Amino acid sequence: MFITGAAAGIGRSTALKFARSGYLVGAYDIDETGLASLSKEIAAAGGRVITGVLDVTDPVQWADRLTEFERESGGRLDVLINNAGILVAGKFEEIPLAVHKRQIDINFNGVVYGTLAAFSYLKATPGAQVINLCSASAIYGQPELVTYGATKFAVRGITEALDLEWAEYDISVKAMWPLFVQTAMTQGVSTGTTNSLGIKLTADDVAEAIFDATRPSKRLLHKVHFPVGLQSKVMTLGSRFSPAWLTREINRRLSHT
Template identity: 40%
Template sequence: MTTTTDGAAVLAGMVVAITGGARGIGRATAEACLKAGAAVAIGDIDVELVAKTAAELGADPEARVIGLPLNVTDKASFAGFLDAVEQELGPLDVLVNNAGIMPTGLFADEDPAMTERIIDINLWGVIHGSRLATERFVPRGTGQIINIASLAGTQGFPGLATYCATKHAVVGFSSALHLELKEHGVRVSVILPGIVRTELSAGANMPGWAGPLSTVDPEDVANAIVKAISTDKPLVTVPRRLAAIIKSAQLLPYRAQLVVAKFTGATTAYTQPDPEVREIYHRRLRGE
């Protein structure tokens, strides 16, 4: 269990709700929060998997965890999810808006229906959750919203145009909301992971040497989220060195940025990924 210097669990007594919690970053975050002493609710559109994941995470008799169905694009579903969380676990302390999808391919080839789906899940899901959490937190004068963005929220990656658009929006939205809610005692943080070793980003075509600079495990992101809870840091990069890399890249002239992007593989990571690996993920998105 994650503890403070005096031996107390750092999240003891807190209630944390996590969207997209059945797999990947969401599941890892749920596990990390449980180890830190929190009661955890995971929500996911995959009803069977979220129930299975909650059962696995709850194998420890001391773990307080529930798994609930959740469609983040549906405001009524999201409201029902948070109502159920508070009914079963108590007043919500932290909402982690983690649910997201990342289909790859050139924008010119992207089905308009998929464009809308990416925006609905990655952006509207965050907005719906943040609004509902704000309605609960402001009257209480406490609470924290943690929104999961991406390195793709700071620059453009070919093959991820719509995804980049949503993550840029999440970064800007979270930064503004942080300032709006700060005076009400409500904290807002945005997490910017690099490439996370999950199904969502599998198959990226990057030079072998570049991976260690920006690639992390979902557990790394989860640990950063636990650390961000109860702090007032508005933006957290995972790994931490990404912050310096991002700032350095933004200071370069445009032509130099292009050279760096090509050298690091950013221009080919998702325009020329492993097609078989990406198709596995795309088939799941299509429900096949």
């Protein structure tokens, strides 16, 4: 399993979960200190881990880290997890252009670069899976999280399309949809929706959901989207059945706009 943004938060919990379950884990991030402590923790528990610096916005680093991983894994890549992400909250017009661009580069372009670079390894592995970290903020556009939410709409799009396009190679592509999670990403964030809905999930909750989503399933219908937690499940279901005007009205109220 190969995961980005593994030094902290959801990425770290997920790396630990897969390592405890016997996977060789490739854990990558720009935070070397965080990676070193993760590596120690996995090794101390008897797990297998490779770490390396990977800025997901750099296609050359993607190619290099995947080559290193492949050498250790004997050519297999069962699960690629595109987890690295950043969130900057605030009024759209008050956020500098460079910050909007950075969110797009990491949250969306990073997924494109990585998934493309990993294709040959995924194709060579029977039943390979790509897990993308989407977000409940892609159910409906979110005031004060405008560009962040929009990057997650884009992640939804690449997930759905590639899951169809790569079925012929036996590669499935899935999206995880948590609402707010108690990690560094949401620390100090105060928006209409964080205040009305709270920040309830833990990184371990999401790691468990990711692990479960990768298990072989007996379900008859193919599943692409995995809401995480009760709030996200209710909101996803509600948005499917409510008329557009009502979905907008609910979002207006929840975001206090």
